[in-house]
Every structure is written in structure tokens, then in C-alpha cells.
Amino acid sequence: MTSPRRGNPARSGSTALLGAAGLAGLLLVMELAPRLGLVDERYLPPASRIAAALAEEAGTPAFWTALTDTLIAWSAGLAIAVGAAVLAGIVIGSIPVLRSLTASTIEFLRPIPSVALIPLAVLMYGTDLGSTLLLVCYAAFWQVLVQVLYGVADVDPVAFETARSFRFSAWGRIRHVLWPTALPYVFTGVRLAASVALVLAITAELVIGSPGLGKEIAVAQASEAVPTMYALIVVTGVLGVIINLLARTGERRLLAWHQSVRGEVTA
Amino acid sequence: MLEVKGLRKVYRSGNREVEALRDLTFTVDNGELVCLVGPSGCGKTTLLRCVSGLLDPTAGDVRVDGKPVDGPPPGMAVVFQEYGRSLFPWMSVRDNVELPLKQKGVGRARRRQLVEQSLDAVGLTGTASAYPWQLSGGMQQRVAIARAVAYEPQTLLMDEPFAAVDAQTRADLEDLVRELWKRLGVTILFVTHDIDESVYLGQRVVMLSTSPTVVQEELAIDLPDQRDQLTTRADPRFIQLRTRVYEQIQAAKRNAVH
Amino acid sequence: MNVVKRILLAVALPLILFAGWYLLSAGSESFYSPPLEKILVAFGDTWSLDRLRADVAPSLLRLFAGYLLAALIGIGAGVAIGMNRRLRATVEPVLEFFRAIPPPVLVPVIMLFAGIGDAMKVIVIVFGCIWPILLNTVEGVRAVDGVVLETARSYGVNGVARITKVILPSAGPQIAAGLRQALSIAIILMVISEMFAASNGLGFTIVQFQRSFAIPEMWSGIILLGLLGFVLSLLFRLAERRALRWYEGLRAAQRQS
Numbered sequence: 118m119t120s121p122r123r124g125n126p127a128r129s130g131s132t133a134l135l136g137a138a139g140l141a142g143l144l145l146v147m148e149l150a151p152r153l154g155l156v157d158e159r160y161l162p163p164a165s166r167i168a169a170a171l172a173e174e175a176g177t178p179a180f181w182t183a184l185t186d187t188l189i190a191w192s193a194g195l196a197i198a199v200g201a202a203v204l205a206g207i208v209i210g211s212i213p214v215l216r217s218l219t220a221s222t223i224e225f226l227r228p229i230p231s232v233a234l235i236p237l238a239v240l241m242y243g244t245d246l247g248s249t250l251l252l253v254c255y256a257a258f259w260q261v262l263v264q265v266l267y268g269v270a271d272v273d274p275v276a277f278e279t280a281r282s283f284r285f286s287a288w289g290r291i292r293h294v295l296w297p298t299a300l301p302y303v304f305t306g307v308r309l310a311a312s313v314a315l316v317l318a319i320t321a322e323l324v325i326g327s328p329g330l331g332k333e334i335a336v337a338q339a340s341e342a343v344p345t346m347y348a349l350i351v352v353t354g355v356l357g358v359i360i361n362l363l364a365r366t367g368e369r370r371l372l373a374w375h376q377s378v379r380g381e382v383t384a
Numbered sequence: 385m386l387e388v389k390g391l392r393k394v395y396r397s398g399n400r401e402v403e404a405l406r407d408l409t410f411t412v413d414n415g416e417l418v419c420l421v422g423p424s425g426c427g428k429t430t431l432l433r434c435v436s437g438l439l440d441p442t443a444g445d446v447r448v449d450g451k452p453v454d455g456p457p458p459g460m461a462v463v464f465q466e467y468g469r470s471l472f473p474w475m476s477v478r479d480n481v482e483l484p485l486k487q488k489g490v491g492r493a494r495r496r497q498l499v500e501q502s503l504d505a506v507g508l509t510g511t512a513s514a515y516p517w518q519l520s521g522g523m524q525q526r527v528a529i530a531r532a533v534a535y536e537p538q539t540l541l542m543d544e545p546f547a548a549v550d551a552q553t554r555a556d557l558e559d560l561v562r563e564l565w566k567r568l569g570v571t572i573l574f575v576t577h578d579i580d581e582s583v584y585l586g587q588r589v590v591m592l593s594t595s596p597t598v599v600q601e602e603l604a605i606d607l608p609d610q611r612d613q614l615t616t617r618a619d620p621r622f623i624q625l626r627t628r629v630y631e632q633i634q635a636a637k638r639n640a641v642h
Numbered sequence: 643m644n645v646v647k648r649i650l651l652a653v654a655l656p657l658i659l660f661a662g663w664y665l666l667s668a669g670s671e672s673f674y675s676p677p678l679e680k681i682l683v684a685f686g687d688t689w690s691l692d693r694l695r696a697d698v699a700p701s702l703l704r705l706f707a708g709y710l711l712a713a714l715i716g717i718g719a720g721v722a723i724g725m726n727r728r729l730r731a732t733v734e735p736v737l738e739f740f741r742a743i744p745p746p747v748l749v750p751v752i753m754l755f756a757g758i759g760d761a762m763k764v765i766v767i768v769f770g771c772i773w774p775i776l777l778n779t780v781e782g783v784r785a786v787d788g789v790v791l792e793t794a795r796s797y798g799v800n801g802v803a804r805i806t807k808v809i810l811p812s813a814g815p816q817i818a819a820g821l822r823q824a825l826s827i828a829i830i831l832m833v834i835s836e837m838f839a840a841s842n843g844l845g846f847t848i849v850q851f852q853r854s855f856a857i858p859e860m861w862s863g864i865i866l867l868g869l870l871g872f873v874l875s876l877l878f879r880l881a882e883r884r885a886l887r888w889y890e891g892l893r894a895a896q897r898q899s
Contacts, residue, residue: 135731143736160754221652222659226868228875230829232845233867235837236852236860240674316744320830323746324837331747338750350747357742438792462796469789474811474888483807484797515888517895535797 162344170344171351180333184352187318187329190246194253195314199307202258206265211295216266227263231256231317232324239325249321249329257314261306268302269295301372308364315360319353330356386412386435386539386571390444393430404430406596408444414538417565417572419582421629422592422600423637428575429465431597432543435573436462448539457539458488461532465544467525471516477503478512481531488535502534503527505567506560522553526560533564539571547577555613558585562611579633583607583626584616591629593636600636603628676858681865684858689866693847698866701844704760705832708767712824716772717817720779721805724813730780737777745770745827746834758839763832770831771824778820782813815889818882825878829871844870 147164150156162170174180209215231252238248272295280290322331330353337346391408394401404427412418422428433439435446437456446453448460461484464470471480478499485495503512506526516524525545532540542561546554558581565572576582582589583605591600605625607616616622664678689698723730748769756762786809794800794808810817836845848863850856883890 132731135728136735139732139734139736140739142732217648217651218655222655225656225872228826228871229868230826230833230871232830232833232837233848233864233871235833236848237864239852240857240860312742316746319744320746320834323749324834331744334747334750338753343754346750350743350751353747354739354743357744358739361738361742433792436796438795456796456798458798460796462793464789464793466789469787470793472790472793472808472811473892474814475807483799483803487798487800487803515891517888517892531797 159343162347166344167347167351170342171348174345174348174352183328183330183333186246187322187331187356190249190253190321190327190329191314191318193246194250194318195257195307195311197250198254198257198310198314199261199303201254202261202306202310203265203303206262207269207291207295207299210266210269210299211291223259223262223266227259232320235321235324238321242327244326244328246327248325249318249327252317252321253314256317257310260310260313261303264302264306264309265299268299271302272298304368304372308368311360311364312357315353315357385414385447385449386573387447388431388435388444389447391431391434391441391446392443393427393434393439394442403596405434405441406598408592408597408599410590410599410602412539412571412573414571415569417562417574417585417587419586419589420573420575420592421577421579421582421589421633422597423594423633424577425595426592426636427595427597428577428592429543431592432462432541432573432575436460436541459538461535461537461540463525463528463532463540463542463545465547467521467528467545467548468517470528471524471531473515473517476513476515477508477519477527480516480527481534484531484535498534498536499530502530505533505564506530520553522549522557525549525557529557529560529564533568537570539573542572542574544576545574546581554581559613561585566609579626579629580617583622583629584611584613589625589629591632591636593639601632603632673855674857676861680858681861685862685865688859688862697842697847698844698870700760700842701832701836704763704835704843705767705828708764708831709771709825709828711764712768712771712828713775713821715768716775716820716824717779717810720776720817721783721809721813723776724780724783725809730784734780737773737780741773741777745831749831749835749838753839763835763840763843766835767828767831771828774823774827775817775820778816778823779813782816783809785816786812815886818886822875822878822882825874826871829874833867 144164147161147167149163151158151161151163209219234252234255238251242248242251276294276298277290280294285293318329319331319334321327322329323335324331326332326335330349334346334349334353337343337349388411389409391405392403393405394403396402408431410418420428420431430439434441435453437446437453437460440454448457451457472483475483481499481502482495485498490498499512503509506529508523508526508530511519511523511527516527519527528545546557549557561572561574562585564570574582574585576585586605589603589605591603592598593600603625607619607621607625660678667675667677668679670677723733745766749766752762752766752769756765790808790812794804799808832843833845833848836843837849840846844863844867848860848867851860851863
């Protein structure tokens with residue numbers, strides 16, 4: 118029996134409508150609550166004033182510099198982490214001894230909160246980009262590594278034996294057997310890491326004061342420019358949503374060929 | 385008595401309408417075992433969901449002992465086809481059987497007794513503390529039957545309960561249903577797409593047309609009350625009856641094409 | 643033999659790394675990476691029982707208070723939203739937006755409302771943790787099998803029992819995934835909120851060490867924080883495995899068939 122639940126254009130249309138209504142409702146509440154005195158206007162300015170502050174920010178070059186800085190730290194950190202994690206994951210994953218040797222260490226290092234490294238980052242790099250990169254890389258690295266390890270473990274032993282019986286070289290086995298199997302997992306890891314990397318990039322800027330949106334938020338807070346602060350927070354949220362959407366659609370596009378039936382391994 | 389009168393169900397999605405059931409009328413007397421059989425996709429499941437009060441019909445009504453059904457009636461138990469999904473995997477066999485009794489407010493000692501008795505009755509003595517997924521498919525369906533039996537229903541609805549088990553298990557379970565029915569005196573409405581099964585089990589077979597569904601024909605099964613897999617299925621009368629049902633189902637399919 | 647081998651494999655690399663660090667840093671003159679020996683001595687000196695009580699205990703209390711509150715509200719609201727299709731469609735974009743905001747930027751906002759006391763830190767943790775719990779609960783409740791719900795209905799499992807015996811257990815694995823994500827966010831926010839404004843707590847103390855260039859002490863704080871993260875995630879895993887034993891078994895059974 119097919120349940121008339123999904124894939125119905127009328128339903129999905131009304132879903133989008135309801136979602137838009139929800140967002141409009143949020144804006145309305147944010148506009149009215151301060152205006153009606155339900156919350157102090159100094160703490161939560163009306164939505165229209167936040168929007169005005171956002172428009173004003175968007176007119177300043179400083180905002181765009183900060184946004185670019187954040188995106189550079191995010192993308193560079195993510196790229197380094199993905200590269201290192203994929204390499205490490207394939208090496209560790211395809212050599213059984215290494216795998217069992219490193220399992221406990223990975224399990225120990227992974228849950229260490231990356232913010233523990235903030236003092237270290239400050240001492241090593243001060244308020245440079247390096248501080249942000251260190252935190253972003255550390256946090257994103259584990260997300261990808263764990264997924265790559267799952268992916269390598271998922272390689273069908275029969276496929277591997279086949280490749281060996283045809284005397285594939287080690288590189289050929291990795292290139293033609295291991296990599297295609299692990300690829301969907303790599304994408305999942307990248308998607309998870311992309312969100313984490315943004316969180317850590319902004320956190321580092323906020324706490325350490327390295328250049329970027331996070332620092333601008335700290336500055337706005339210190340100078341009591343409350344609407345500006347909210348405007349910048351909205352920007353970080355929108356950035357997060359965009360990264361999420363891009364990562365998800367990218368993953369789906371690239372993996373359209375792959376009959377992916379595995380359950381997602383949540384890290 | 386279970387009465388289905390002028391039952392009609394139309395699914396609406398957007399501005400498209402699908403008429404699943406057109407006009408169904410039949411009754412099941414107290415203590416009777418009636419099989420509903422029809423071609424695949426004939427709305428058997430829709431019908432059963434209407435009878436069990438899980439789905440509101442578009443028109444017509446279902447009555448149990450004269451009372452209209454507008455939600456799952458208290459004296460009715462359902463055995464679903466998808467035993468793997470109908471049994472709760474987070475509960476042991478015992479808890480699965482016991483939960484409906486708890487909801488009904490049955491006392492602790494009596495619950496114990498009912499759970500034990502019903503598991504014994506379906507041949508699952510000693511599996512009470514296992515989880516359903518530790519059992520084979522046939523045994524899981526036995527748990528689902530035990531759950532229904534422990535509920536002490538007056539009416540038992542079975543929705544293609546054996547469609548997903550292998551042939552040998554299926555024969556065993558058919559005999560189990562006959563045996564429980566005779567012992568407990570419940571009314572059973574048994575939905576199936578298997579013609580032999582309907583003739584073997586039922587006192588009466590109600591044949592359905594293809595969707596939009598109407599009752600194609602009703603047939604009394606005048607086989608001896610004592611049935612078993614070997615002799616009954618070899619009985620010439622059994623073969624006549626199953627041929628009759630088969631012809632009707634084929635006729636129903638042909639009519640649908642025109 | 644097998645057990646011995648597994649234990650050896652598990653401890654070998656940590657021991658090598660530890661020994662490597664110890665030996666390489668032994669004669670270190672570097673200001674930023676002092677010898678491990680000094681860090682270990684500092685660890686013993688710094689994290690005395692009094693210090694643990696004065697700085698670590700308040701941190702942990704705030705962490706648990708915030709986390710538990712977030713779990714209660716998140717699961718409660720998640721069940722309500724997940725059970726109602728229209729409500730879900732209405733609020734989901736808003737919730738996705740809130741989840742996408744990097745949680746630490748909430749600290750300055752909540753400081754406006756709640757000052758810099760314990761309340762602020764707990765609220766920060768609640769606000770940061772709640773989204774993954776809430777959204778995962780919504781998703782878990784939405785995905786409860788239709789046959790499960792119909793079975794419950796036809797056997798008269800309604801009201802409270804429907805939620806506690808049917809919907810929550812069924813959504814359990816997904817809820818646990820949300821709780822796991824939330825735990826690491828909670829630890830991050832505990833530290834960050836203390837780095838911003840506090841007079842005690844683990845984050846506060848570590849930053850104090852860094853600012854006063856008490857490097858071995860700072861390192862010892864980082865190690866303590868790491869240990870804390872490890873122990874908490876270990877405890878979570880143990881609790882999860884206990885609560886979701888049925889799920890592991892079910893999955894294993896499904897893989898076999």
C-alpha cells in the first residue's frame with residue numbers, strides 16, 4: 118500500500134507556504150515583542166531596526182572584509198582538514214594493524230572539545246588567521262576521518278580479493294575499489310565537517326579576536342551596538358543555512374549514481 | 385454480529401479522487417469464521433482498516449453488535465500482515481502481549497495469567513523474555529496472534545497475516561487459527577489473497593471485485609468442521625469450491641478490464 | 643591471548659605517544675611547550691581537591707543543568723511538533739535557522755538579558771544544545787512506522803502510554819543521536835561562556851593561566867578539559883548502549899537476514 122504522504126505537489130506546496138508563514142511569524146514576533154514592551158528594546162531591538170542595521174552593515178567595506186575573512190578561514194580550514202583526514206583515513210583504514218593500533222587513540226582524541234585549544238592557539242598565533250585555522254582544522258578533521266574509516270571498512274572483501282587476484286597494484290586497488298566505496302562516506306564527512314568548521318571559525322573569531330564576522334560581533338557587543346550585533350548574528354545563521362543546503366544538495370547530486378542504502382553514521 | 389453496510393471509501397489527494405471501495409455489504413455472525421478474498425489491489429486492506437475503526441469511511445457504516453464503529457472498538461483485536469513492524473522491537477515478547485492489557489486496566493495477576501496462557505496457546509512457551517527480532521518470522525506472527533488472543537476479543541480481524549511467511553509455516557499457522565477459533569469461540573474476519581487458504585479456513589468466503597470494490601459473491605464452505613492439511617485439501621469438494629472461488633476472482637478481474 | 647593482544651593494541655599507541663612527548667619535550671627550553679614532566683607536576687599541583695571543588699564543580703553543575711533542561715524541553719517540544727504535520731511544516735524552517743546559528747554567538751546576546759551569572763551560562767547551554775535535540779526528536783517522531791501507530795491505536799494504547807511506550811522508544815535512536823551532538827555543544831558552550839565572563843569555572847581558569855603566562859598550568863588545564871570531554875562521551879555511550887540495546891540487536895538481526 119502506498120501511503121498518500123509524500124511526493125504530492127499540492128502538499129509540498131502547502132508545506133512551503135506554511136514554512137514561509139512560520140518565518141513571517143518569527144519576524145512579526147521579533148518586531149512586536151519589543152514594540153509592545155514585552156522585552157526591553159535595548160536587549161532585543163525590533164526586527165525592522167535589525168534589518169536597517171543589516172542594510173547599513175552591508176554598505177560598509179569592513180563587513181565584506183569580515184565576511185571574506187570568515188569564509189577564507191572556513192574554506193581553508195575545511196580543505197586542510199578534509200585533505201589530511203582522507204589521506205590518514207585511507208592509510209589507517211587499509212592497514213589492519215594500524216587500524217586496531219589507532220582505534221583507542223582516535224576514540225580518545227575525538228571528543229576533546231576543540232575550544233580547549235583556544236589558549237594554545239592564542240599563544241602560538243595570537244589573533245592571526247592561524248588561530249582560527251588551528252581550531253577549524255582540529256574540529257573538522259575528526260568528522261571526516263571517522264567517516265572515511267567507516268567507508269574503508271565498508272569495502273566488500275570479495276571486491277578486494279578480486280582486485281588482488283587480477284594483480285592490481287596497491288594504487289590500483291585504492292583507486293578502483295577502495296575509493297569508490299568510501300566516496301559516499303567522504304561526502305557525508307565533508308557535509309558534517311562543513312557545519313562544524315563554520316561554528317569553530319566564528320567561535321575563534323569571537324573569543325580570540327582573529328579577523329572575521331565573529332570579531333565584528335564581539336566589537337558590536339563591546340560598543341553596545343545591539344541592532345548591529347543581531348544583524349551580524351542573523352548573517353552567521355544565514356551562512357550556516359546556506360552551507361548546510363549546499364552541502365546537502367551537493368552530496369545528493371554527486372551521489373545520484375550511488376544506490377545509497379546505508380544508514381547515516383552520525384558522529 | 386459484525387455488519388458492513390453500503391461501505392464506500394474515496395481517497396482524495398489534491399483534486400484527484402480514487403474510489404477504493406464502491407459499495408460493500410456483508411455480515412459476519414457471532415462466532416463465525418469468514419474469509420475475504422479478492423484479486424490483488426482490490427482494497428482488502430482499506431476495507432479492514434474501515435472495519436477496525438482505523439479509517440473513516442466516506443459513506444455507509446460498520447456496526448459491531450448494533451453499535452456503529454467510529455474508532456477502534458474495545459472488543460476487537462487486529463493481527464497485521466507486517467508482523468515485524470506491528471510488534472514493538474523495544475519490548476520483550478511478554479511486554480508486547482501485556483501492553484494492551486495494561487491499557488485496558490486488567491489487574492496484574494490476571495495479566496500474568498493471560499500472557500502465559502496465550503503464549504502457550506500459540507506454542508511459544510518459554511519465549512516471553514525474548515525480543516521479537518530474536519525470533520523467526522513465523523514465531524513473530526505467533527506473538528502477534530498471542531497478543532490478539534490475550535486481549536480477549538469478541539472479534540478478531542486478520543489482515544493477510546501469513547502473506548510474508550514460508551509455505552510450511554503458513555500451513556501450521558492456518559491450523560493454529562482454526563484451533564484457536566474453535567476453542568475461544570471468537571468471531572474471525574480473515575482477509576487473504578490466497579484462494580486455497582480462504583477455502584481451507586473459512587465457514588464462508590466473501591469474494592471481492594477489483595477496485596472500486598463491491599462484493600462479487602458469497603459462498604458457504606460446506607466442508608466438514610474437522611479440517612486438516614492433507615485430507616481436506618485432497619477432498620473433491622474442496623477442489624470444487626476452490627475452483628468456484630477461482631473462477632469468480634478471474635471473472636472479477638475480467639470485468640475490471642472492460 | 644586474544645584479550646591480551648587487544649589490550650596491548652589499545653594501549654600501545656597512547657603509550658608511545660606519551661613517551662614520545664615526554665622524551666622529546668624533556669630538555670625543552672621552549673616557553674610555549676614546556677617539558678611534559680613539568681606539565682604533569684603542574685597538573686598535580688593545580689588540580690587539587692579544593693580547586694576541583696571551586697572551579698570544576700561549578701562548571702559541571704552548569705553543564706548538567708543546561709544539558710538536562712535542553713533535553714527536557716527539546717524532547718517535549720520535539721514530540722509535540724513531530725506529531726503534528728502542519729505545526730512541523732510551519733516551524734521547521736525557523737528551527738533550521740536557529741540550528742544553523744553558531745551557538746557561541748549566543749553568548750553576547752544572552753549576556754544582555756541575563757547578565758554574567760550562572761543563569762546566563764545555563765541559558766547559553768540550553769539555547770545552544772536544544773536545536774539538535776529538538777530537530778532530531780521531530781525527525782524521529784515523524785518517522786515512527788505507520789503500522790506501529792495503527793497497532794497501538796487498534797489495541798487501545800492511547801494518551802500518555804502512546805507517547806511513553808510507543809512514540810518515544812521508537813524515536814529513541816534518533817533522539818540519542820541528537821543528544822550526542824548536543825553533549826559536545828554543551829561542553830563547548832560551558833567553556834566559552836566562562837571564557838567570556840566568569841569568576842570561576844574551568845574555562846575561566848584556563849584563560850587566566852594563559853593570560854598570566856602560567857604555561858605548564860595552562861597545558862594541564864587543556865589536558866583536564868580533554869579528559870572531561872572523553873569521560874563524558876564515554877558515559878554517554880554507556881548509557882546509550884544500555885537504553886538502546888534493543889536497537890543494536892534489531893539492526894544486527896536485520897543485517898543477518
